Structure formats: C-alpha cells, structure tokens
Amino acid sequence: MSVKDRFLGRMLDNRMGLKASVSSWAVRVPNNPERLAFILHRLTGILLVGFITLHIISTNTPARAGWEAWVEEVERLGGVNIVSLLFFIAMGALAFHSINGIRLLLVEFLALGIGRPEKPKPPYIPPSFKGFQRNLLYIAFALSIIVWIAMGYVIFLMG
Amino acid sequence: MAFDLKAATRRPPSPVRVFVKRYDPVSGRVWWQAYTIKTYKGMTVLDALLSIKSDVDHTLTFRYSxxxxxxxxxxxxVNGTPKLACQTQIAEAASPASPELRVEPLYNFKVVRDLTTDFTEFFEKHRFIRPHTIRSDLIEREKPTLEYSQSPGELSEYYQYSLCIMCGLCDSACPVYASDTSFLGPQALTQAYRYLADTRDEGWILRLKELDSDGSPFKCHFAASCSAVCPKSVDPAGAVQRLRSSLLKYKLRIYRKKKVSQVVPPMKEAKPIVPLPPEATLIEGVDIKKLEEEPPQIPVEKLLY
Structure with a gap:
C-alpha cells in the first residue's frame, strides 16, 4: 500500500518578486532609510544603463555623417531643452549611484560603521543602526543632492 | 525592532475591524475577510485572532504556540510590516482615527492555508549552512572530559546572533529574498556567521568554501530591513556584512581564524590563603579562625532592605 500525499490542496506562493526591490511601499518597514537607498540605487542603476546605451547611440554622429554634422548638433544643444533635461536627470542618477556605491563598498566589503555585537537591551535598536554607516548614508544623500544641483548649474546656466 | 514600549498602557479603539487575507487550498481562492471584534487594554493581534476563532469564525487558520x-x-x-502577532499590540497597529487592521500571511513564503505558511525551504536553507560546530577531535566529542575554553569577550562576538528564534520575519522583509529563490536569506547567513565567529568551531575552511560556491553573501545589498523587523534584535544585516568581509579576506587568502578553543586543562589545586601581613591591625575581640569555622548569620530583614 503506497503512502498517499495527505495534503490535498496546493500552496500559494506569496513571493513578492521584483516588486519588493522597486516599490518602497510594498513592505512597510519603520526606521529604515537603507531600504530607500537600496531602491534608489536599483532605479538609478536601471536609468544609467538606459542613459549609457542612448548616449553611445547619440554620439556616433561623426562616424555616421562626418565632423561638420557633429559640430552643428552640439551647437543646437545649448540652453534648456528636452535633451538637456534628460541629461540633467541622468546626471542626478549618476551622482547618487556613484556616491552611494562608494558607501556600499565601505560598508559591505570592509564591514565599516556597523558597530560591535552587543547584548540586546530595550528599546532593541540593532547596533548596525547605531553605527557610523547611518551618518555615511545621510552624507551620501546630502552630497548627491549638492552634486546634482551643481550639475544643473553646469548644464542649464553655463551650457 | 524598536518597540513602542508604552503601547500596552494605552486603551485601543473598540470595536476594531480586522481584515484577514485568507486562502483556501482546495479551491485556490484568495480573499479578504472582515471581522469586527471588541478589544480590551493590552490586547495583542494574536488575542484578536484567537477571539475571532473562538467567537466568530472557527475556520480561520493560523499558527501560534x-x-x-x-x-x-x-x-x-500586520499593516504591511512583518511582525510577531503575539508581540504587536492592537493599540500600536490601530488608532482611534482608523480602527482597522490588515493581517496577511508572511511575504516570500508559501501559504498552506489562511495565515499559516510553509517553512520547508526556510529550514532547508538553514540546514545547508551546517548549524552546528565542526571539530576534528572526535574522541573528545564522543567522550567529553571537560568543556572547551571561551572567554566572555569571545562569547560576545556571536552571542547576539545566537538569539535567533527562526520566525522568518527577516526573510519576509528582505527585498533580495523576494526576487531570488537561490539566495539563502538573512536568517541562514546570520547563522553561518554565528558559527564562523564561534571559537569552538574548527570548520571555517569548509564553511567559507561552501558559501563561496553558493555565492549568497554577495547577493545581499544591505537594505537592512532584516535588522529593522527582527523581534529579538539579532541584527542580521550587520552579521551578513561581517560574513562577506570574512569571505573576501578568505578569497584574498588573508583570512585567519583568531583562535580555536581547546579543552580547558584540569583545574589546579586551590591556592593557599595569603596570610595577613604583620602590620595589619585587627578589630579588638574578633577571632578570625572562629569566624571561618562559623560564618555570621545575617538576618533576612537586613538582606531585603
């Protein structure tokens, strides 16, 4: 007599999938700016892949139509237009992605700023949230905004 | 997880509407069901579920112990945040402005029925990292003579990570675990680091080799949601960063285990009592030898106050 599977129904897979790494509202976790940084890092990474692909395609004018066409195209790009606006967004993504990337390298590979293990005591705040990496995170947010504003000045007012 | 320590002292709104996400495995139907319950001061979400099960709907399924x-x-x-139902106060989750509560099964797990989730994959991943100490002295393991030596400083290196109760909240909150089925998850990686940091363990080459071939520590991206939801403050995010740092050192061939504990040597004979120096003065009328033989009895009232 064979042993029958007693579970008659099927199980529901409750995996969130990519939604969890793109939407910050998918799982609500209090006291967690690192997750916001993680989501922004993913989104800016996807944006940068698109930007670099488009940038390589758009800068092949000299190979396609010669150097005169290239000079004409560059002269048309001055001031505020849709291309410079897209460029501004891509530069913001680049600023955040690079600065946050340096922070992640420090924290993930050198294990810097995550505190020492301790005996948990009320109100149960883990040591990695009390460590220096929180300050690094705020510095990364502030620096990327400053760099983005500077990029905007260069693109819109000096270009 | 930082708890709201005064939540239990507040009176929750009453009545409260509890929305439960339910699943029927036979028909495959998923639906939200609303229940209205009366609350009392100090009522938890688990108490609310129990009162629903006893008074309103006996088909509601959940696990608790x-x-x-x-x-x-x-x-x-609860309301989109992975939590232990028994530690979450109704006063914390529902406010008088919105006396509502949403209860769902854990994310990233398979649902057996209603709020009950299947932990098979979770325990398999925990088993994969070998959750036990590995030693080469097999005779000592089989017939132990004395304990392995370990200082309080060495204990504090891993004590926090050994508090894990395997509730699965960290895996439920992890965004990488949500999209990658081969990722071991914060819980298993934390336990891997717990045994790597233990000085009584000798199997660090085996552990690091297996973790390197699996590649799981490098899939973590430090979203740190695991530490934010952990009910025991185990800090999985910090443990995974330390594990990855150790693994990188191992790949660069500069990783050295600080120390491997050996069996403590047999205890030496008790040291003789140091005699009093000749210049020491004693209180008049005190006989030391008599005191050693008959220690003074301190009344209980003096000990209490």
Whole structure:
C-alpha cells in the first residue's frame, strides 16, 4: 500500500518578486532609510544603463555623417531643452549611484560603521543602526543632492 | 525592532475591524475577510485572532504556540510590516482615527492555508549552512572530559546572533529574498556567521568554501530591513556584512581564524590563603579562625532592605 500525499490542496506562493526591490511601499518597514537607498540605487542603476546605451547611440554622429554634422548638433544643444533635461536627470542618477556605491563598498566589503555585537537591551535598536554607516548614508544623500544641483548649474546656466 | 514600549498602557479603539487575507487550498481562492471584534487594554493581534476563532469564525487558520515572543511561530504581516502577532499590540497597529487592521500571511513564503505558511525551504536553507560546530577531535566529542575554553569577550562576538528564534520575519522583509529563490536569506547567513565567529568551531575552511560556491553573501545589498523587523534584535544585516568581509579576506587568502578553543586543562589545586601581613591591625575581640569555622548569620530583614 503506497503512502498517499495527505495534503490535498496546493500552496500559494506569496513571493513578492521584483516588486519588493522597486516599490518602497510594498513592505512597510519603520526606521529604515537603507531600504530607500537600496531602491534608489536599483532605479538609478536601471536609468544609467538606459542613459549609457542612448548616449553611445547619440554620439556616433561623426562616424555616421562626418565632423561638420557633429559640430552643428552640439551647437543646437545649448540652453534648456528636452535633451538637456534628460541629461540633467541622468546626471542626478549618476551622482547618487556613484556616491552611494562608494558607501556600499565601505560598508559591505570592509564591514565599516556597523558597530560591535552587543547584548540586546530595550528599546532593541540593532547596533548596525547605531553605527557610523547611518551618518555615511545621510552624507551620501546630502552630497548627491549638492552634486546634482551643481550639475544643473553646469548644464542649464553655463551650457 | 524598536518597540513602542508604552503601547500596552494605552486603551485601543473598540470595536476594531480586522481584515484577514485568507486562502483556501482546495479551491485556490484568495480573499479578504472582515471581522469586527471588541478589544480590551493590552490586547495583542494574536488575542484578536484567537477571539475571532473562538467567537466568530472557527475556520480561520493560523499558527501560534507560546504567546510571548519566544517560539517564533506566529509571524504575520500586520499593516504591511512583518511582525510577531503575539508581540504587536492592537493599540500600536490601530488608532482611534482608523480602527482597522490588515493581517496577511508572511511575504516570500508559501501559504498552506489562511495565515499559516510553509517553512520547508526556510529550514532547508538553514540546514545547508551546517548549524552546528565542526571539530576534528572526535574522541573528545564522543567522550567529553571537560568543556572547551571561551572567554566572555569571545562569547560576545556571536552571542547576539545566537538569539535567533527562526520566525522568518527577516526573510519576509528582505527585498533580495523576494526576487531570488537561490539566495539563502538573512536568517541562514546570520547563522553561518554565528558559527564562523564561534571559537569552538574548527570548520571555517569548509564553511567559507561552501558559501563561496553558493555565492549568497554577495547577493545581499544591505537594505537592512532584516535588522529593522527582527523581534529579538539579532541584527542580521550587520552579521551578513561581517560574513562577506570574512569571505573576501578568505578569497584574498588573508583570512585567519583568531583562535580555536581547546579543552580547558584540569583545574589546579586551590591556592593557599595569603596570610595577613604583620602590620595589619585587627578589630579588638574578633577571632578570625572562629569566624571561618562559623560564618555570621545575617538576618533576612537586613538582606531585603
């Protein structure tokens, strides 16, 4: 007599999938700016892949139509237009992605700023949230905004 | 997880509407069901579910055991945050402005029925990292003579990570675990680091080799949601960063285990009592030898106050 599977129904897979790494509202976790940084890092990474692909395609004018066409195209790009606006967004993504990337390298590979293990005591705040990496995170947010504003000045007012 | 320590002293709104995400495995139907219950001061989400089961709907299925945050059976998602149902006050989750509560099964797990989730994959991943100390002295393991030596400083290196109750909240909150089925998850990686940091363990080459071939520590991206939801403050995010740092050192061939504990040597004979120096003066009328033989009895009232 064979042993029958007693579970008659099927199980529901409750995996969130990519939604969890793109939407910050998918799982609500209090006291967690690192997750916001993680989501922004993913989104800016996807944006940068698109930007670099488009940038390589758009800068092949000299190979396609010669150097005169290239000079004409560059002269048309001055001031505020849709291309410079897209460029501004891509530069913001680049600023955040690079600065946050340096922070992640420090924290993930050198294990810097995550505190020492301790005996948990009320109100149960883990040591990695009390460590220096929180300050690094705020510095990364502030620096990327400053760099983005500077990029905007260069693109819109000096270009 | 930082708890709202004064939540239990507040009176929750009454009545409260509890929305439960239910699943029927036979028909495959998923639906939200609303229940209205009366609350009292100090009522938890688990108490609310129990009162629904006893008074309103006996078909509601959920898992619980100890009711005090020790066993880790009652992990559910309350208002979008993975929490232990027994540690979450109704006053914390529902406010008088919106007397509502959403209870779902844990994310990233398979649902058996209603709020009950299947932990097979979770335990398999925990088993993969070999959750036990590995030693080469087999004779000592089989017939132990004395304990392995370990200082309090060495204990504090891994003590926090050994508090894990395997409730699965960290895996439920992890965004990488949500999209990658081969990722071991914060819980298993934390336990891997717990045994790597233990000085009584000798199998660090085996552990690091297996973790390197699996590649899981490098899939973590430090979203740190695991530490934010952990009910025991185990800090999985910090443990995974330390594990990755150790693994990188191992790949660069500069990783050295600080120390491997050996069996403590047999205890030496008790040291003789140091005699008093000749210049020491004693209180008049005190006989030391008599005191050693008959220690003075201190009354209980003096000990209490």
């Amino acid at each position: 100890c009711r005090m945050g020790v066993c880790g059976s009652c992990g559910v998602v």
